[in-house]
Amino acid sequence: MKGHILAVAGKLLAAGAVAAYLSGCASSADPHAMAVTDTPAAAGTTVKPFPAPLMHAMCVRNVTGGEKTNPLWVSKVDNDGFKSALDTSMTSAGLTATDAAACAYPVDVNLLGLSQPSMGFDMTVTSHVNYKVFNSSSEPFLLATIDAPFTATMSDAFMGVERLKKANEGSIRASISMFFDKLKDSEPK
Amino acid sequence: MGFGDVHSKVLMLACALVVSGCAARQVTPVSMSQPGDDRLSCDALKAQTAANSAAEAGYRYKDKQVENGNALKTVGSAAPFVGPLIAGSTDLSNEEQVKARALADRNDELNYLAKRKGC
Numbered sequence A: 001m002k003g004h005i006l007a008v009a010g011k012l013l014a015a016g017a018v019a020a021y022l023s024g025c026a027s028s029a030d031p032h033a034m035a036v037t038d039t040p041a042a043a044g045t046t047v048k049p050f051p052a053p054l055m056h057a058m059c060v061r062n063v064t065g066g067e068k069t070n071p072l073w074v075s076k077v078d079n080d081g082f083k084s085a086l087d088t089s090m091t092s093a094g095l096t097a098t099d100a101a102a103c104a105y106p107v108d109v110n111l112l113g114l115s116q117p118s119m120g121f122d123m124t125v126t127s128h129v130n131y132k133v134f135n136s137s138s139e140p141f142l143l144a145t146i147d148a149p150f151t152a153t154m155s156d157a158f159m160g161v162e163r164l165k166k167a168n169e170g171s172i173r174a175s176i177s178m179f180f181d182k183l184k185d186s187e188p189k
Numbered sequence B: 001m002g003f004g005d006v007h008s009k010v011l012m013l014a015c016a017l018v019v020s021g022c023a024a025r026q027v028t029p030v031s032m033s034q035p036g037d038d039r040l041s042c043d044a045l046k047a048q049t050a051a052n053s054a055a056e057a058g059y060r061y062k063d064k065q066v067e068n069g070n071a072l073k074t075v076g077s078a079a080p081f082v083g084p085l086i087a088g089s090t091d092l093s094n095e096e097q098v099k100a101r102a103l104a105d106r107n108d109e110l111n112y113l114a115k116r117k118g119c
Helices: A002-023 A079-092 A160-185 B003-020 B042-076 B083-088 B095-117
Strands: A058-064 A105-115 A123-134 A140-152
Touching: A058 A079, A079 A105, A079 A160, A105 B095, A123 A160, A123 B095, A140 A160, A140 B095, B042 B083, B042 B095
Parallel strands: A058 A105
Antiparallel strands: A105 A123, A123 A140
């Protein structure tokens, strides 16, 4: 009887250790991993340029709606991380103004939220983001509501918390990329 | 087939069901800007703003309920055997939060249009 109880306790401890190893601690999404730093053209095509007035004339003014990550819970995207990723992406694309005074087209971002799975092998996260671009008269010239899904698989990361973090980062990267596409189609006034 | 085999298979089936059924729900927030916005009359803008505000309040209330439910499930996830099942039922879709915030932004745009029209 005593041996049976010890065996069960041993199995439970082992299961707990495996669960703890697999779950780990959650960490915030990495701003560098969320940034869009290259837009390679598909073979035989050219990358559509941004409208000329936007070049070196934009800046990220406000980012709201992000959430800090609780290490004991799941990975999230915070405001500073998103702002850093968008700043890096816009600088890489040649959109960022050289100084604040030259910023004719400020961008406000509201991170509506992330739709995340609670568990799974392939984890798909969809970010929901509102981008508001204003002109120098403080009138909105582009309002974009973007839902961007991204799936991270077991080959991206074995541990669940890390896989979810990668799905978050991929989703924000996809969102910024889709925002750039909208900017390319816009007609700034 | 012994009891242990059946037990293992039931457990594996339960895990498979949990893992496959934990994808986030599809959430579609309302867009800030919509086709035909410029043609909305002052009355239409006012009516849409009021309807959005009511819907937003409803979503904010539901969001609090989901948050409270998730907090309980987090505690329950530590329970032996059924813990993973409880953890798998946690709702991380943020549907109510996303929809409420989208409606607030939509109303900002409607208020801007109303102001521009001199309503």
